[in-house]
Amino acid sequence: MSAEIPIQDVEHWLSLYEQMYRIRCFEEAADNLYTRGLMPGITHLYIGEEAVAVGVCSVLRDDDWITSTHRGHGHCLAKGSDVGRTFAELLGRSTGYCGGKGGSMHIADQDTGNLGANGIVGGSTAIVAGAGLSAKLRGTDEVAVGFFGDGALGQGQLYESMNMAALWKLPVLYVCENNQYGEYTPNDQTIAGEILDRARAFGIPAHEVDGQDIREVSRVAGDVVAAARRGEGPSFLQCTTYRYRGHHVGDVDRPYRTRAEEEEWQATRDPLKTLADWLEAEFGVAADVVEQLETEVRTAVDDSAAKALDEPIPEDSEVTTHVYA
Amino acid sequence: MSAEIPIQDVEHWLSLYEQMYRIRCFEEAADNLYTRGLMPGITHLYIGEEAVAVGVCSVLRDDDWITSTHRGHGHCLAKGSDVGRTFAELLGRSTGYCGGKGGSMHIADQDTGNLGANGIVGGSTAIVAGAGLSAKLRGTDEVAVGFFGDGALGQGQLYESMNMAALWKLPVLYVCENNQYGEYTPNDQTIAGEILDRARAFGIPAHEVDGQDIREVSRVAGDVVAAARRGEGPSFLQCTTYRYRGHHVGDVDRPYRTRAEEEEWQATRDPLKTLADWLEAEFGVAADVVEQLETEVRTAVDDSAAKALDEPIPEDSEVTTHVYA
Amino acid sequence: MSTPNGAVREITYGEAVREAIVEEMRRDPTVFMIGEDIGAAGNVFKILTGLQEEFGAARVIDSPISESGIAGIGVGAAMTGMRPIVEIMFGDFTTFVMDQMTNQAAKTHYMSGGKLRVPMVLRTTMGAGRASAAQHSQSLHAWLSHVPGMKVALPATPRDAKGLLKSAIRDDNPVAIFEDKMMYSVTGPVEEEEFLIPLGQAEIKRPGRDITIVATSSMVQEALTAAERLAQVGLEAEVVDPRTMVPLDTDTLVESAKRTSRAMIVDEGCERYGVTGELASVIADGAFYYLDAPVRRLGAMNVPVPFAPSLEEQTIPNADGIFETARTLCGAA
């Protein structure tokens, strides 16, 4: 698909670059925290997929909603969450977004419209339609965006949701992050037929997007979000992408795929590199400008991680609060 | 779709006519038993849809499997169950197929390969794939046919099932009996997009069939069952049909649709009339031949119903048997 | 039954449910309903007739047959400012909403550290007795009662049906309400003026000194019938209806058992690993030093509900069985 790049100023693209880079640094720091034994549990890194979350969220308003997945840090930050409080949540600290009770897989941030990561594959595919229905019933023009992996295509609830969203013309955007694998299984073993046709069968317009090119992601997402906002109903995006790391931080051997495949993606389709190259070619943004921005971002992220480590763990009494509202 | 009628002898078509007529008489008798207060609970009549079950089952072997629905008497008889034992089950008698413990909504007959009616809409859409997988794993060329209503298109499990049946090329035939309504709701309110596309999205060949014309049903079913038997994987049939009566025997007012609509279907698309007319035109089968056959069938069915009423109810001790095998 | 002050009418349980919904939908524009055949058809038990006419198809939404989908939609709508009432036609189909209720609705508030809320009502049915066989007769309220974050109500009378449902709609948590479908046509006194019944308050439906019969849903009436007969043989049974499984009014149950020194539990869910075990344990533990006999449980038989009426009948606790068990328990002191 040839990307018709919307003409926007360089600042816009630089800010998206910065956001993508922030996510990458965040994830590297999270990995580091895990490796050093400082983070409880495991976590799923978004490295390689940054253009999807940042591209989609770049066309959303603060009052739009997203639902996220077990691989949710990227969505969280892209929708506007603070790096420090996100780290704090991953570390189970009382200053985290969920007071340390949710952790990586359940991080939610009501204030930025993030209805939460989800440990259930496909678990939010109907919730997002509920948010869309709510937007409509409340008479707003809010849009609800559901991120989910290719693995969630196996869950029947997604189809129930798409059927209803189509019937009732809900302002919902289904974003399938097709990173080629569900855990350790390549998805040609788990997906029959054509992904886009699954949405189209319900009368939902569906588009395949290069998830490694934020220009394309944001352009197509912009169009379909605008359509949803105008009351034209749901759309579906399949974003072709790749997770550079293992399924989770502990999955380091990755016997289910080759190193060559990984290197190919990283060398030729890295979302950061793609954008940086274009910024240089199109706007003459010099490499050292980008480097300086990177240095600043990385320093800030690493500082936040270090600070989060000093945050307190929850009071023991927190175990029984918030069971009921 | 223009029906290319397979050339088979008149006996074949007469036997299918007889089977359809038997089902109609059976259902009328069931309604009568209900109306006279002789049948416990309620039941869902198949009147009007006979060509679907009989057409599809006419191309099946004894060792093929079917899964059925809450509207299951037609499937049951078409697959070869005995009228008397079916009545006995509807009446909760110990001589019924399930010893009176299942009733209309759970009638099953292992001997004819009927894995059971099902009170859960969509509840057997994955079970049928399991039967298909079993046929394959056991190294047989058995085929598994799943009947389900248009209402079951709302259930996510159907899509999970189709995905797996397609991936593993299971010998499964999905038969959607689209009778225009799910209970009291016309299905244009509940089905977005195109039904056939929902199967095709999974790479499953899908066909729309006039469910009121048994010649077309059996021809298309014959083709796709043969394909499944050859190992070519699943198919999907959408049989357009109509239930003449209410959703269940107690639904007599039917405010959700017009009498005119009902009369139109019955006058112009009745499966019995369509076949009888063709038999006369094509083979010169006279009206009185058909009438005599009808009289014999009706007498036999009514006798069976009367006999079933004399069958014993289960021993009280049966309540605790068969909880575990 | 405690008679409320003010005008009292006799209305059916079904009408009471309808009134609760109508009043709350009039009061609060964020309340809406979604379910199968609830629109023009007015629900399969015909208790919601006219609802869609009054509130429109946007607020009384006829859904496809997609139980897990509508539960999920309820959760999402509840998180974002609405108060959905999701109707699951038969309690037997709550099998499909277990993920949304358990992993999403019930946990969201906690997992988000108190930020998100899921003020959602799941209305469904329970109970056998209609020759509807194994998949349309179950009483599955034990499952959701086991899930922290859920509240669970089992109204036994028209008045409770109305008052508990109104409270549930206003509650900021997911609340599941199980309505016995055989009771929709049962009438009872319900005052004209508005009232709420708080979740978590048991009601002593009949006072008595000899034995405590804790009964839920339609079993309350069976227990009251049994109590009449027990009175004829000189035994005064106290019938206690917990009304909500969660929160559970432990105090009222335990105090009653302490007073009577004998207790039994009657519930229409299957006995094994059902709610009777919890209720019996709460009493056996809390009133241990006061009990003259073991706490007896009377749940449904541990069998799928059979179709044949003569078999089905055996599976459900009834007044006869309650009478016999209570008499034996009292004799066993």
Added chain:
Amino acid sequence: MSTPNGAVREITYGEAVREAIVEEMRRDPTVFMIGEDIGAAGNVFKILTGLQEEFGAARVIDSPISESGIAGIGVGAAMTGMRPIVEIMFGDFTTFVMDQMTNQAAKTHYMSGGKLRVPMVLRTTMGAGRASAAQHSQSLHAWLSHVPGMKVALPATPRDAKGLLKSAIRDDNPVAIFEDKMMYSVTGPVEEEEFLIPLGQAEIKRPGRDITIVATSSMVQEALTAAERLAQVGLEAEVVDPRTMVPLDTDTLVESAKRTSRAMIVDEGCERYGVTGELASVIADGAFYYLDAPVRRLGAMNVPVPFAPSLEEQTIPNADGIFETARTLCGAA
């Protein structure tokens, strides 16, 4: 632990599960497995490594992420001559199979009047303790234990894991097995030669005269640890492991409690409306006239499992809590 005759090796709980499956698949060509990431990946807990290599992709089937679909496929395959083992990666996802297990698998034999059978095993996990938070830490075995027609096993040792699973595979009914994921790497003695452990037979994991501690799954080890410490303060605890929730070996539980006259129940499911209520009631009823103290229950806290390890830890019963409760109970005589 009763030592079997013959050669005894120490193997892990995970290896024991694998051995059971391998032996049964070699013995019976109708046995097959289906689940997510069980093929080349050998299951997420790496306990099925090599299985697909030995039996091929047709008998060790890697499925899409479709829990309800694979449960339904299991039911259909079981009805038609196969013996499927359906793996649900985390017990938390059994939410998706409740319809297939409850309305189909468990009821088919009964509804068909004994004609159809569903010889199917549902293998899944339970247990917290890994900072996996609310959706990957639950112990939901109470639900399926409530469903007539289901059998439910909770193996506590490698030997039980093997023997119970082999019995489950040969059983003609649907059997759910909950394996505590923290135990996969725990070792224990398992004899070389083939053996089965019947479903429905409790095991006294440690004899004692002062108090009966009924414990399930990983709580058995906690109870044994507590028992050691109780012995140091002069109290001999009998640790009884029911091993299967259904069928339940009521006799062994009740007889033990009669001997010791005190009993407590420890289980990792949430306490409220969980299995502890049933087990406590069975004992409180059966041993009523022998008990010197109320039967105490120690389930998981009635909260979603929190992420932060210091909070999570509080929610699960452990040896300390068992020790304290047992000592109090014994002092309370």
